Amino acid sequence: MENKELETNIPESEIAADAAVETPAFDDAAQKEKEEQAREAKIAADKLLPPDPDALLEVRHLKKHFILKKTLMGKPLSTLKAVDDVSFTVKSGETLGIVGESGCGKTTMGRTILKLHQPTDGQIFFEGKDIAGYSPKEMRALRTKMQIVFQDPYSSLPPRSTVGGILAEPVKVHNIVPKAEVKDYVLQIMEQCGLRDYYYERYPHEFSGGQRQRICIARALTVDPKLVVCDEPVSALDVSIQAQIINLLKKIQEERNLTYLFISHDLSVVKYISDKIGVMYLGSMVEFGEKDEIFDNPMHPYTNALFSAVPNPNPDEKVQRIILKGDIPSPANPPMGCKFHTRCPRAMEICKHIAPEYKEYGKGHFVACHACEQES
Ligand SMILES: Nc1ncnc2c1ncn2[C@@H]1O[C@H](COP(=O)(O)OP(=O)(O)OP(=O)(O)O)[C@@H](O)[C@H]1O
Numbered sequence: 144m145e146n147k148e149l150e151t152n153i154p155e156s157e158i159a160a161d162a163a164v165e166t167p168a169f170d171d172a173a174q175k176e177k178e179e180q181a182r183e184a185k186i187a188a189d190k191l192l193p194p195d196p197d198a199l200l201e202v203r204h205l206k207k208h209f210i211l212k213k214t215l216m217g218k219p220l221s222t223l224k225a226v227d228d229v230s231f232t233v234k235s236g237e238t239l240g241i242v243g244e245s246g247c248g249k250t251t252m253g254r255t256i257l258k259l260h261q262p263t264d265g266q267i268f269f270e271g272k273d274i275a276g277y278s279p280k281e282m283r284a285l286r287t288k289m290q291i292v293f294q295d296p297y298s299s300l301p302p303r304s305t306v307g308g309i310l311a312e313p314v315k316v317h318n319i320v321p322k323a324e325v326k327d328y329v330l331q332i333m334e335q336c337g338l339r340d341y342y343y344e345r346y347p348h349e350f351s352g353g354q355r356q357r358i359c360i361a362r363a364l365t366v367d368p369k370l371v372v373c374d375e376p377v378s379a380l381d382v383s384i385q386a387q388i389i390n391l392l393k394k395i396q397e398e399r400n401l402t403y404l405f406i407s408h409d410l411s412v413v414k415y416i417s418d419k420i421g422v423m424y425l426g427s428m429v430e431f432g433e434k435d436e437i438f439d440n441p442m443h444p445y446t447n448a449l450f451s452a453v454p455n456p457n458p459d460e461k462v463q464r465i466i467l468k469g470d471i472p473s474p475a476n477p478p479m480g481c482k483f484h485t486r487c488p489r490a491m492e493i494c495k496h497i498a499p500e501y502k503e504y505g506k507g508h509f510v511a512c513h514a515c516e517q518e519s
């Protein structure tokens with residue numbers, strides 16, 4: 144008989160009683176309200192904590208929501224939670240790699256930290272000061288300390304300026320050195336970025352993608368930043384050029400003690416350059432920790448699925464590829480409970496109703512998952 148192993152001698156009334164205990168009825172509306180209250184209470188309590196003295200950047204409960212539709216009276220009808228309650232810290236000189244599928248909010252998070260988007264809520268401590276509420280005027284003084292390198296080196300350089308003009312402009316605007324020393328200063332940064340001095344008079348269209356990305360990196364360096372958000376800085380480049388740019392970023396990081404927020408969907412690149420890793424899914428950080436800890440001991444089912452897709456250079460080590468079912472849901476209408484439950488191979492009933500808490504498991508290793516909670 145097909146289901147032989149399921150047959151038991153337990154009376155039906157007892158089975159029904161057990162089932163009732165294992166699958167409690169969830170009141171989703173009440174649960175949502177309860178979660179909201181608990182989250183508000185946690186945010187309020189965390190707000191009172193002093194900033195981490197060791198961190199250059201500390202992000203607490205950061206949110207960036209885009210209003211997609213409004214009523215005639217201006218009331219939001221539909222909101223897209225691109226970044227939804229993200230917290231982490233990065234020390235000076237460290238690289239935090241941010242990974243996750245397309246649309247999970249990596250770019251929005253990077254731009255919100257730099258205040259290129261106004262945060263919806265949360266705290267952004269930079270050098271111990273909460274800049275989340277800073278006005279554009281207050282941010283102007285900080286702009287030199289926080290820079291961004293974009294994915295596409297083709298569209299991020301003005302076509303009608305020479306390389307010298309592009310690099311000298313921020314130096315002059317921010318009075319980095321006296322006027323008479325601007326050219327020498329720019330040439331020195333060009334040399335540091337592997338750009339020959341005669342490129343000074345040339346135009347962006349005369350360069351390859353790799354050289355243009357070097358110009359973009361040089362432009363970020365001209366103002367002597369402390370934090371650089373690198374948003375997919377090598378994904379538009381050939382593989383051979385990618386390694387050169389990554390090595391350049393590493394070299395200048397050591398020379399200048401730079402801190403990077405390195406956004407990429409390429410896990411091999413992230414593994415090479417990062418000290419810490421943050422894994423994002425639908426606007427939330429689902430796992431965060433030291434690079435070696437995350438790669439050696441990934442806990443969240445989504446991290447496991449992402450890592451299983453990376454080709455293993457060792458043919459003797461067989462890694463089973465985890466294929467995620469279904470498409471990534473819309474961040475405008477994310478699933479209730481754990482946002483990953485519609486695709487998670489380990490999903491349980493509770494996951495459909497209750498959002499897991501983002502908790503620390505071991506030193507600095509944070510995970511948001513009911514299964515991890517039950518195993519710990
Ligand atoms: N200005 C905006 N207005 C409305 N929605 C936006 C805006 N910017 C981004 N989004 C939405 O926010 C979500 C996150 O986008 P984001 O660009 O941050 O993702 P990403 O992780 O960087 O993706 P990718 O890997 O493709 O670059 C997406 O659903 C995107 O459509």
Ligand code: SF4
Binds near residue numbers: 481482489515
């Ligand atoms: S909480 Fe549940 S659905 Fe979400 S990742 Fe963990 S096991 Fe999967």
Ligand SMILES: [Mg+2]
Binds near residue numbers: 249
């Ligand atoms: Mg992006």
